[in-house]
Amino acid sequence: MSERTRLRRLPDKGSHDRAVINEILDEALICHFGFVRDGYPVVLPTIHARVGEILYIHGSKAAGNLRTLKEGIEVCLTVTIVDGIVAARSLFEHSMHYRSAVLFGKGRLVDGPEERITAFRAITERIIPGRWDDARRPSEAEDRQTTIIAIKIDEASAKVSDGWPDDPDEDLDLGVWAGVIPIAVSYGQPIPDPRLDSAIGLPDYISKLVEPTD
Amino acid sequence: MSERTRLRRLPDKGSHDRAVINEILDEALICHFGFVRDGYPVVLPTIHARVGEILYIHGSKAAGNLRTLKEGIEVCLTVTIVDGIVAARSLFEHSMHYRSAVLFGKGRLVDGPEERITAFRAITERIIPGRWDDARRPSEAEDRQTTIIAIKIDEASAKVSDGWPDDPDEDLDLGVWAGVIPIAVSYGQPIPDPRLDSAIGLPDYISKLVEPTD
Numbered sequence: 001m002s003e004r005t006r007l008r009r010l011p012d013k014g015s016h017d018r019a020v021i022n023e024i025l026d027e028a029l030i031c032h033f034g035f036v037r038d039g040y041p042v043v044l045p046t047i048h049a050r051v052g053e054i055l056y057i058h059g060s061k062a063a064g065n066l067r068t069l070k071e072g073i074e075v076c077l078t079v080t081i082v083d084g085i086v087a088a089r090s091l092f093e094h095s096m097h098y099r100s101a102v103l104f105g106k107g108r109l110v111d112g113p114e115e116r117i118t119a120f121r122a123i124t125e126r127i128i129p130g131r132w133d134d135a136r137r138p139s140e141a142e143d144r145q146t147t148i149i150a151i152k153i154d155e156a157s158a159k160v161s162d163g164w165p166d167d168p169d170e171d172l173d174l175g176v177w178a179g180v181i182p183i184a185v186s187y188g189q190p191i192p193d194p195r196l197d198s199a200i201g202l203p204d205y206i207s208k209l210v211e212p213t214d
Numbered sequence: 215m216s217e218r219t220r221l222r223r224l225p226d227k228g229s230h231d232r233a234v235i236n237e238i239l240d241e242a243l244i245c246h247f248g249f250v251r252d253g254y255p256v257v258l259p260t261i262h263a264r265v266g267e268i269l270y271i272h273g274s275k276a277a278g279n280l281r282t283l284k285e286g287i288e289v290c291l292t293v294t295i296v297d298g299i300v301a302a303r304s305l306f307e308h309s310m311h312y313r314s315a316v317l318f319g320k321g322r323l324v325d326g327p328e329e330r331i332t333a334f335r336a337i338t339e340r341i342i343p344g345r346w347d348d349a350r351r352p353s354e355a356e357d358r359q360t361t362i363i364a365i366k367i368d369e370a371s372a373k374v375s376d377g378w379p380d381d382p383d384e385d386l387d388l389g390v391w392a393g394v395i396p397i398a399v400s401y402g403q404p405i406p407d408p409r410l411d412s413a414i415g416l417p418d419y420i421s422k423l424v425e426p427t428d
Contacts, residue, residue: 029296029397030310034248034257043248043257045294045314080259082243087404087420091338091349092356096244100259124305128395135305135390142306164407176349177414181342181424182402183243190301193378193392200391206301210395 015158024101024158025050028079029127029185033057035075035107037068048077049122050153055103056110056119058148066147069107075151077103084183088165089176097162097180104155110148119148130205186212229372238315238372239264242293243341243399247271249289249321251282262291263336264367269317270324270333272362280361283321289365291317298397302379303390311376311394318369324362333362344419400426 015021025031031048034041044065046057055077059066069075084097110116124132138146165178187210190202229235239245245262248255258279260271269291273280283289298311324330338346352360379392401424404416 030294030312032246032248032257032259032292032294034246034255034290036250036253036255039250040288040318041248041250041255041290043246043290043292043316045246045292045312047310074254076248076255076257078246078257078259080244080246082399084402085341087342087345087349089350090352090356091334091345092352092360094338094341094345094349096261098244098259102257104254120305124308127299127308128301131301131305131308135301135308136303136385136388138304138306142304146306164409167407167409171350172409172411174350175411175414177417177420178407178410179405180407181404181420184400184402185296186398186400188298188396188398190395191393193381193394195378195381195386196392197386197389200389203391206391206395 013159013161015160016156017158018156020160021101021153021156021158022050024081024099025055025079026126028081031057031077031079033069033075033077035068035073047123047127048079049119049126051118051122053153055151055153056122056148057151058119058123058146061145061147063147066149069149070109070147072106072108075105075107077105077151082183083162085181086163086165087178087181089167089171089174089178093166093171095161097183099158099160101156101158103151103153105151105153107149107151110150115150116143116148119150128206128209130203134203134205227373227375229374230370231372232370234374235315235367235370235372236264238295238313239269239293240340242295245271245291245293247283247289247291249282249287261337261341262293263333263340265332265336267367269365269367270336270362271365272333272337272360275359275361277361280363283363284323284361286320286322289319289321291319291365296397297376299395300377300379301392301395303381303385303388303392307380307385309375311397313372313374315370315372317365317367319365319367321363321365324364329364330357330362333364342420342423344417348417348419
């Protein structure tokens with residue numbers, strides 16, 4: 001554990017447990033990755049996928065941002081899942097239920113054909129499990145247009161915030177409602193492409209993805 | 215517009231329209247802000263609230279991260295709202311519907327009592343509209359424990375990605391389902407604090423917040 005991942009605040013909520021970190025990485029749909037460009041911080045959103053100790057992100061070769069990363073510069077990659085709002089009796093004790101993971105590492109260009117397939121597949125299956133075996137896989141020309149970056153999960157930490165409002169006893173008689181308002185990401189009913197042949201039904205793996213989980 | 219906010223990719227999706235940027239900032243529940251610490255990029259999540267041209271973030275005075283920002287260092291603040299998954303016939307054309315805004319600026323410590331109230335209020339009302347007039351406001355001691363940072367929205371850009379799968383014509387006969395899977399943030403039924411007096415009902419402004427909008 002380095003100075004960068006030392007948990008600076010509320011250490012009771014922090015964790016260096018790799019299982020906790022992996023679960024957060026695997027559930028979050030997107031990450032925000034930061035790097036230094038011309039001395040300034042830059043933070044951008046993207047999709048990520050984890051394979052073991054490696055996190056993959058990808059993008060168009062024409063985009064300048066991944067070009068920067070593949071030079072091996074330092075990157076900070078953060079994912080955050082918001083689970084709820086904690087409404088306390090005092091504004092001061094208001095907070096959020098969230099789970100976040102912060103990773104530090106250096107980007108590495110993925111150019112081996114086998115590892116590229118591994119990364120493509122992981123990114124696809126991360127977003128729509130089952131899609132890899134159904135949709136058309138990348139052609140050679142499409143493959144050439146895509147930059148894939150690997151970041152080894154060397155230094156990482158997680159924060160998990162949950163629990164009830166932490167109001168001091170003297171606030172309990174204020175007559176103010178207090179509790180937790182749950183927040184979740186939900187999927188709507190899939191909308192077919194206007195160009196879709198109406199004989200093609202929704203695949204089971206997408207029906208399953210969008211089913212309400214609660 | 216500087217080099218930093220020049221839209222590097224897919225300029226048809228990019229915008230410097232302040233109304234578009236403000237709408238994204240005002241809808242997103244959290245942001246990810248990045249800064250450079252000891253030469254390394256650091257990206258952290260937090261709640262933000264906009265008041266005109268100013269974006270406010272806050273945190274505990276004991277936390278080291280906002281202490282860094284108040285020295286006036288450069289920060290990049292990014293918000294991203296995921297609206298859906300675009301399932302194309304080829305994996306290459308898969309993408310997301312999203313709206314993101316990226317801001318660059320310098321942090322400024324907010325210490326004037328009036329501006330601090332403005333910021334506290336904006337952050338509260340951003341998350342639970344109506345809460346400011348109901349919950350107990352910060353005491354002097356609580357106020358002293360909170361660091362508030364203002365970032366002027368000087369340089370900002372937005373990206374909005376929507377639309378149907380962009381499959382080339384030759385892929386239309388592949389027999390693969392294609393379309394858009396909508397994604398939204400949804401609120402669950404509020405759960406009262408176990409210490410709450412059962413005579414205190416859920417306030418209307420929270421009922422309204424959690425009502426499904428579709």
